[in-house]
Amino acid sequence: MSVKSTAVGGSPAKSRAASRGRSKNRSGDGPEFVQLLTPEGERVEHSEYAVDLTPQELRGLYRDMVLTRRFDGEAVTLQRQGELGLWASLLGQEAAQIGSGRATRHDDYVFPTYREHGVAWTRDVDPLNLLGMFRGVNNGGWDPNENNFHLYTIVIGSQTLHATGYAMGVAKDGADSAVLAYFGDGASSQGDVAEAFTFAAVYNAPVVFFCQNNQWAISEPTERQSRVPIYQRAAGYGFPGVRVDGNDVLAVLAVTRAALDHARSGQGPMLVEAFTYRMGAHTTTDDPTRYRSDEEREEWAGKDPIARLKAYLDREGLADEAFYAEVGAESDALAKRVREGVRGMPDPEPMAIFEHAYADGHALVDEERARFAEYQASFEDTTAGTGR
Structure with missing residues (x-):
């Protein structure tokens, strides 16, 4: 797999000259973005970013996205069945996550939010570890240093400062x-993100900020978050930004790989805005029908990242029915493993929550532990002598 870029960030003149490989945003009058694969699955070129993949690598990207979507769908179903406390679906954002995740090297370090299930997949984090956290049986379940993939961060935007x-x-x-x-x-409206941009720029830190602009911050559209496109904010901090078609896995791969090379070469940070769409709810506690239209969702369904890559594979004769059947069988096996694995997770010891709050102990935690133990014991008293 090789990715090349003739320019990172690009000059305005070069940007205007790059007529192919770009398309307008959903309103039709906004800034253009980098695109290498159209929604119809047609391959196009771009003057600044290019990617050259083997048939096997292209099929690998398709497999990644299909398996990630299947895992994500199983997690939503498990939450609806009461097996998980909460789930944040990535439906529709598979290309943004798989493309960017596959652009990293093993020694790069990734700081996710709470929705980067596809990125976790590319970093070889077992999906069951993700589900364990949302089931409440662990606090993350994986060693961040083993995969260079930090624990999920629920607090909005704070991971950008950590990164x-x-x-x-x-x-x-x-x-x-x-x-x-x-x-x-x-999260782009959070002060932590602004501070992260400032420190990264001043200290020329080798970090790529990857914004998945899925159009909706819960029930607030992007238009209420910013007066300018998100990628343009980078210029105010002194580093380049670029917008990429977040439903185009090839473009995301090319742009993210170039941005990471930019950071590694000592040129400092870069901001990538992946223009995509959240097809499902913000989390399983959300009802998106209350704030967005069915017409908007249908429009974006026509830009589906998996269907787009499949159309390209079929057009070029790079995959056959045997391949799709193999991926389907692997998808079924993954779903079965996820269902059985979640339901077989042992409940944690109730008192274990107090064990690692402080390394050397704390008087307040000791008091809370004693009160909680007393509370737990009260249930034993009420069932004494009842045969239960």
Whole structure:
């Protein structure tokens, strides 16, 4: 797999000259973005970003997206059945996550939010570890240093500061690696993100900020988050930004790979805005029908990232029915493993929540532990002598 870029960020003149490989946003009058694969599955070229993949690598991207979507769908169903407390679906954002995740090197470090299930897949994090956290049986379930994939962050935007600090350390150590920090369009309004941009720029940190602009910060559209496109904010902090078609896995791969190379080469941070769409609810507690139209969703369904790549594979004769059947069988096996694995997870010991709050203990935690133990014991008293 090879990805090349003739320019990162690009000059205005070059941007205007790049007529192919770009398309308008949903309103039809906004800024253009990098595109290598049209919604109909037609391959186009771009003057600044290019990607050259083998048939096997293209099929691998398709497999990644299909399996990620199947896993995500199983998680939604498990939550509806009461097996998970909550789930944040990535439906519709598979290309943004798989493309960017596959652009990383093993020694790069990734800081996710709570929706980067596809990125976790590319970093070889077991899906059951993700589900364990949303089931409440662990606090993350994986060693961040084993996969260079940080634990999920629920607090909106705070991971961008963590990523920037880590990247500053990478630069001090002289390591040949980069940091990739994910956040959403809603998080772009958080002060933590603004501070992260400032520190990253001033210290020339090797970090790529990857914004998945899925159009809706829960029930607020992007238009209420910013007066300018999100990628243009980077210019105010002194580093380049680029908008990419977030439903085009090839373009996302090319742009993210170029951005990471930019950071590794000592040129400092970069902002990538993946223009995509959240097809499902913000989380399983949300009802998106209350704030967006069916027509909008149908419009974006026609830009589906998996269908787009499949159309290209079929057009070029790069995949056959045997391949699709194999992926389907693998998808079924993954779903079965997920269902059985979640239902077989043991409940944690109730008192374990107090064990690692502080390394050396704390008087307030000790008091809370004692009160909770008393509370637990009260249930035993009420069932004493009842045969239950």
